[in-house]
Amino acid sequence: MSKIKKNLWRHVLQLGVIAVIAGFILKVFFGGEPANVEAYCPFGGLQSLVTYLNSNTLACSMSIVQIMMGVTLAIGVILFSKLFCGYLCPLGTVTEWMAVLRKKMKININITTGSVVDKILRAIKYILLFWIFYMTISSSELFCKNFDPYYAIATGFKGELTAWMAVISIACLFLGNLFINMFWCKYICPLGALSNVFKFTLTFLGLLILSLILGYFGLPMQWYWLLGASCVIGYIFEIVYHESKVFPLLRITRDDEKCTHCGLCSKKCPQQIDVANLKVVKDIDCTLCGECMGACNKNALQINRKPAFRWLPAILVVVLFFVGLWMGTHWELPTIDERWGDPAKLEHLESFEREGMRTVKCFGSSKAFAARMKNVPGVYGVTTYVNRFAVVVYYDPNETSKEKVENAMFTPVKRKLNTPPAGVEQLKIITLGVEKLFDQMDVTFLGNIIREKEGFYGIQTEYDCPVKVKLFMDINKPIDKKELRSIIETREFEMPVHGGGVKKIECDYELVNISNQVDTIGRQEFLEMMFPATKSRFQIALKKYGEDAATAVYEMPYPGLDKPLVQRQVPYLGSFLSTQDGVMEFATALNGDTPVIRITYVKEVLDDDKIWEILQTPKWEIHYTNGTTKEIDATLTFKTPGKTVE
Secondary structure, three states, X not given: OHHHHHOHHHHHHHXXXXXXXXXXXXXXXXXXXXXXXXXXXXXXXXXHXXXXXXXXXXXXXXXXXXXXXXXXXXXXXXXXXXXXXXXXXXXXXXXXHHHHHHHHOOOXXXXXXXXXXXXXXXXXXXXXXXXXXHHHHHHOOOHHHHOOHHHHHHOOOOOOOOHHHHHHHHHHHHHHHHHOOOHHHHHHOHHHHHHHHHHOHHHHHHHHHHHHHHHXXXXXXXXXXXXXXXXXXXXXXXXXXXXXXXXXXOOEEEOOOXXXXXXXXXXXXXXXXXXXXXXXXXXXXXXXXXXXXXXXXXXXXXXXXXXXXXXXXXXXXXXXXXXXXXXXXHOOOOOEXXXXXXXXXXXXXXXXXXXXXXXOOOHHHHHHHHHHHHOOOOEEEEEEEHHHOEEXXXXXXXXXXXXXXXXXXXXXXXXXXXXXOOOOOEEEEEEEEEEOOOOHHHHHHHHHHHHOOOOEEEEEEEOOOOEEEEEEEEOOOOXXXXXXXXXXXXXXXXXXXXXXXXXXXXXXXXXXXXXXXXXEEEHXXXXXXXXXXXXXXXXXXXXXXXXXXXXXXXXXXXXXXXXXXXXXXXXXXXXXXXXXXXXXXXXXXXXXXXXXXXXXXXXXXXXXXXHHHHHOOOEEEEEOOOOOEEEEEOOOOOOOOOEEOO
């Protein structure tokens, strides 16, 4: 405890971060959704910033907050030291704890700083740094999430990761540090490599200025050359000099007159820096953690020879964090920002912003939205902000109007919420006007709220201002305006998620009006209208066997086929069946109340038993529209055999 008190505020910050991560893990353990563990990740923020500067796109799930955290980290390293590494990084904290365990287990493997092995191993983190940035910039997706041990552990292995990569990283973190002191920080951590590049500030700025000069004279330096040069020069400087010359501005200094040369400072340094024999610590591995100062009983070690600076690093960590947070809440960067068409028209475009676009939630869905808008006459650009589900659309007012563009953006939805009882012959249809229900995901959310209420069977939306919502109700259920308002204006509900558990969803829909007109619809007509029927004919089989081939229809009941989660798998089933010899057609339909799968087949090739055998195949070969094929695990399981009906 006395050791902790000597460097109290550092340990408070470290333990605070670990406690937060433990909370993330417990949340997942008890069935909750994985938290946004990269919410304040400076490394991801720097990757996103470079991606944005290169391609005007923002990596998915990243926001201006993370970018500002990355910027403050870079400023902190340049001006002060690697404070994030020494005070906040959970992997650095675990690395130090493993060093304590290593000593207790008397594992004495040691790699001397400056040795050949040390120099070779230090190259690994620069290789990883280049690889991570290259993959992230190329794809606009945070590649480091594939194997980041912090991300894997904090999400309970439920995040967007590659399991085998994450397992190797975790093994390096725990086993590597168990056998070799500070193995992760010295040899593996790509953020450590980037921080060292920032420590060589003048060289890094020189490379940036050189790239700008070359660009000015028509010889632009590609980003990967600048990235590669930074990594190579950073590595060479690290193994040759092993110290930063000018920056950072804060250093550990030793007063030779006060020093008793006991060597405690060197022994306590997590990085094994020989502080006792240095007047000024310029070592590239120094994080200004203060453990050496805490070990000195003679006050011989200070920051820049000033006793008042003893707790300055811890204070700076907190200040930089809140500065980054403040900047992140006051600025905004788009996920994509694209224009197309005649450049002369771009100067005269008008724009409008539409919030609540929940389906525009990442780089991929942003690009899909842009591709869709390119087909809308008069639209010449889009900007998306995925962190607040907002889009800005740019259009030519001489060719179209805001209302026409919004109509093109709107996706009508119809969805069965509950199956009417068999004895019900007719349903009642009422029409509502609802604001802030523009996105199809909002209709899904509202549908989940309504389905829990008795007497409601379906929902359908049409474009209007406000959005027109049709509710299909029990014919005998009274129209209670107060109840309808209470349902529509529900502010929060719990939605079941895949794999168990629930997710809290916040809503802000507003009921504007209720039409006096009431319509009716027959039960069977309602069921058929709501069922998402599909039908695909397979040209390969048609060409092989001809239109006149003797065929039959195999029909198999599949309860729940109309559920959205199941519907997403239907195209994969169709693609798989298209590869099977003798299958001519695939369809989904409604037989009375029962959803069914229908497979039209050539009689001389297939029969009921052979079709059932095909449906039990554990692997499906899928053909994609771009011409590629891929083998995947079967996404649907079939428990009840069907039979030939025609």
